[in-house]
Amino acid sequence: MAHAALWLYSALTWVAQPLLLRKLRRRAVAEPGYGQHVGERFGHYAASLDSLAPSDSRYGADPASPLVWVHAVSLGETRAAAILLDALRQQLPGMRLLLTHGTATGRCEGEKLLQPGDVQVWQPWDTRAAVARFLRRFRPAIGILIETELWPNLAAACRAQGVPLVLANARLSDKSQRQAQRLAWLARPAYAGLTAVWAQTEADAERLRNLGAPVQGVFGNLKFDVVPDAAQLAQGRAGRARSARPVVLLASSREGEEALWLESFRSNRPLAQSLQAPTAIKNEVTDGAGADLLHRVQWLIVPRHPQRFEEVAQLLQRAGLRVVRRSQGTAAQPAPADVWLGDSLGEMARYYGLADVALLGGSFAPLGGQNLIEAAACGCPVVLGPHTFNFAEAAALACTAGAAQRVDDMAQGMATACALAQDGPSLAQARVAAVQFAQAHQGAAHATALAVAALLQGA
Secondary structure (H helix, E strand, O other): OHHHHHHHHHHHHHHOHHHHHHHHHHHHHHOHHHHOOHHHHHOOOOHHHHHOOOOOOHHHHOOOOOEEEEEOOOHHHHHHHHHHHHHHHHHOOOOEEEEEEOOHHHHHHHHHHOOOOOEEEEOOOOOHHHHHHHHHHHOOOEEEEEOOOOOHHHHHHHHHHOOOEEEEEEOOOHHHHHHHHHOHHHHHHHHHOOOEEEEOOHHHHHHHHHOOOOEEEEOOOHHHHOOOOHHHHHHHHHHHHHOOOOEEEEEEEOOOHHHHHHHHHHOOOOHHHOOOOOHHHHHHHHOOHHHHHHHOOEEEEEEOOHHHHHHHHHHHHHOOOOEEEHHHOOOOOOOOOOEEEOOOOOOHHHHHHHOOEEEEOOOOOOOOOOOOHHHHHOOOOEEEOOOOHHHHHHHHHHHHHOOEEEOOOHHHHHHHHHHHHOOHHHHHHHHHHHHHHHHHOOOHHHHHHHHHHHHHHHO
8 A cells, every 4th residue: 555655646746847847937036046956856966066976885884974964945944954963063073964955045044054075955856766866876874854854755765775864853733743644645654764753842752653753752942052143143232222212023924924013003093902912011002101002112024035025125115114124234223214124134143132022923824933942042032923833832831931922913912022122120031031941942953963873873
C-alpha cells in the first residue's frame, strides 16, 4: 500500500512540474530571486558547483569534514538554522555546509551564513528524478530539516541511500496533524523514514509520535538561543530614548493586519464599547481621556514579507497618514510622522530596540503568529492576538512569565499596547520579564548539535 501511494504521489509531482515553473515565473515578477537558478529546482546544477561538491562518496563519511545538509525553507527557518549552525560549527569544526531553501527571502537570508567551501542551492522539487540528482551530486553525510519541512520522495530516497535524515526544532500543530492523518497513507511512511526527530515541546513530540516519527528528544525551541545584534539593539534603544512619544510596533505584520490596524487607528468610537480592555484603559475611555489613546504614541509598522513593503506604504498613504520609510532615510532618528514604516530586512533587533511594546504580527489574522522569542530576547514586551498556534507553548509560557499579554482582537491589542507603553512601572517590569523569559529556555542549539555529532559518529 505504501509503495503504491508513493508511486501515485511521484506521478502527481512529475505532472505538476509545468505548474511549478509557471508559479515561479509569476512570483519572480515581484521577487526576482524566484527567477534565478531555476534548474536547481529540478536537480540540475551549474558546472561551477563541481569544485564545491564532494569528489567522491568518502567525503561524506569522513567525520573530520562532513558535508552537513541543512534545509531551511523560508525566512523564519533560516534564522533558526543560523542559531543551530553556530553550535554545529563548534561541534564539527571541519564541517562544510550544504544549505537549501524553498523561498527567495530564505535564500537571501541564508547567503549571510555561508563560509568558504559552503554550498547554497534550491531544495529540489520532490520528484524521484530531481531528488536522485540532488543526492548524487552532493552526497551529504546527514540531512537536517528545520521545523516542519518533510517531503515523501526526499525521505524515501535518503533512507534508500543511507543518508541520515533528521527533523530538528520540530513542531506540528493540531491542524497540521489532522491534515497529515487524512493523508496517512503518504505521511506516515515519510515520518517513519526519518532517522531522528527532536521536538520543540512535549505536545509537538506526542503529535509527531502519533504519525510514526522516531522522536528521540524534546530540546526546546532553537529561537530561544538567539543573540540579538548588539549594534542594532543599541541603535534602536538610542532612537527610542530620543523619541518624543512612546513607540509601539506592529511586528512582522501579515496580509490584512495593517488594514485591521488602520481601521482601529482611524475609528472615533469609544474603545470600551468593542473590547474588554484592562481597567485602566476603560477608565481612560469613559472619562474622555482615551479618545486620543492610539494617537499619543509613535507607531512603527514592519511587514513580514518584503514584497508587501510598497503595498503597505500605499495603504497608509491613501488613508492620509504621514509615513516615513526606513529605506528612504539613513538618519538615526526618523522624522516625525503618523507611522514609521520598517521596510528593510535583517533589522528586527533594531526595531525591537526602538519599540516600547510590540503587537505580534500573524496573530491577529488566523495565520498562527510570528516568532515572539526574538522580541523577548530584545527586552520588548509583546501583545498577542488570538491566533498563535505556530508558537502555542512559547506564547503560553510568555504570558505566564509576564513577558506577553493576550487579547481578543486588534482594537483591544492596540489599546493594551498603548496603555502599557505609557505606564512606566508596568513597562519596566514587563521588560525584565521578557529578558528573563527568553534566557530561561535556552539550550536547544547545543543539545541539537550534540545529537547531530553523535549520529555522524555512529554512522
